[in-house]
Amino acid sequence: MAAGACTQGLDTGFIELGYAKVAALGVVQGITELLPISSTAHMRIVPALLGWRDPGSAFSAAMQMAALAAVISYFWSDFSGLLGGSVRAIARRDFRDWQFRFTSWIVLATVPLVIFGLLLSSTLNACGSPLRSLYVIGAACIVMSVLLALAEMFCAHRRTMDNVSLKDAMLVGLAQVGALIPGVSRSGSTLTAALFLDLKREEAARFSFLLGLPAIFLAGVKEFHELYKAHLPLEGWLILAVGLVVASISAFVAIWSLMKYLERFSSWIFVFYRFFIGIFLISAVYLGWLT
Numbered sequence: 001m002a003a004g005a006c007t008q009g010l011d012t013g014f015i016e017l018g019y020a021k022v023a024a025l026g027v028v029q030g031i032t033e034l035l036p037i038s039s040t041a042h043m044r045i046v047p048a049l050l051g052w053r054d055p056g057s058a059f060s061a062a063m064q065m066a067a068l069a070a071v072i073s074y075f076w077s078d079f080s081g082l083l084g085g086s087v088r089a090i091a092r093r094d095f096r097d098w099q100f101r102f103t104s105w106i107v108l109a110t111v112p113l114v115i116f117g118l119l120l121s122s123t124l125n126a127c128g129s130p131l132r133s134l135y136v137i138g139a140a141c142i143v144m145s146v147l148l149a150l151a152e153m154f155c156a157h158r159r160t161m162d163n164v165s166l167k168d169a170m171l172v173g174l175a176q177v178g179a180l181i182p183g184v185s186r187s188g189s190t191l192t193a194a195l196f197l198d199l200k201r202e203e204a205a206r207f208s209f210l211l212g213l214p215a216i217f218l219a220g221v222k223e224f225h226e227l228y229k230a231h232l233p234l235e236g237w238l239i240l241a242v243g244l245v246v247a248s249i250s251a252f253v254a255i256w257s258l259m260k261y262l263e264r265f266s267s268w269i270f271v272f273y274r275f276f277i278g279i280f281l282i283s284a285v286y287l288g289w290l291t
Helices: 014-034 039-050 057-062 064-074 076-091 098-124 134-154 166-180 186-196 201-229 234-264 268-286
Strands: none
Touching: 014 039, 014 057, 014 064, 014 234, 039 057, 039 134, 039 268, 057 064, 057 201, 057 234, 064 076, 064 201, 064 234, 076 098, 076 201, 098 166, 098 201, 134 186, 134 268, 166 186, 166 201, 186 201, 201 234
16 A cells, blocks of 8 residues: 555545546446446456556545435435435325335435445545455455346346335345445346346346435435545635546446346346456456456
8 A cells, every 4th residue: 555545544545646537437437337347356457557556445435425415416316306306205294105115215225335334434445445455356256247147047037126025125235235245236136136136137226226315315424524534625615626527427327227227137237247347357367467
């Protein structure tokens, strides 16, 4: 770990990269954060191949705000409908309203991630965290590619979000906990779980994104709070802001592309891509190409 990469124990390597490199990584982060291909894997691979230092886990976590902006923008009708419908349901004490119930399920499904996230926070964001090793990320990519393949092979993909239940939401919420392991991917784990519940592919993606909103928000807020407590210098905030703007735009394009793709095709392309990335990472470390 290069000197100056830590700020009071937080991995803040992105400061050393500067504006241009962080903007380039913002594009990578924005695209891979919301596709089921692991943003963490790509944030280790791309800098390593370009000879740049690891931007650090703090950068990846803070970029959650870019993902949040993209998801809310793309699914604005769903988001505003659920939020407004829930408020109206509470006002008239209609707790059987579907929008209120669905919003409540999303909140409840986030609880497991919050609990495990707090328990593992010191390890996940620590400088030189063993969970960010390329072996761990590569293995996680391979495991998730296998699970996604099984979901494609053995599930019907006929259900819509109109008939999901609390049980469905909690199962996807539990799957979201796996995203704490670098390489698993939050969108990948929740999309895979939703596909196992026989949801149509585009409906599974929609369910995945909406259910992940509280998790994305909480992760981003937590990381910004940690950076504030660590007294991140002004230059660090400005560099981070550049990354956020670029990542927000690329994340929106990623969502649009994924939703259009899943309306017509299966997710096998992501299965093969993730398996290749996992094999590449493990092989590259073994052969000494990456460290």
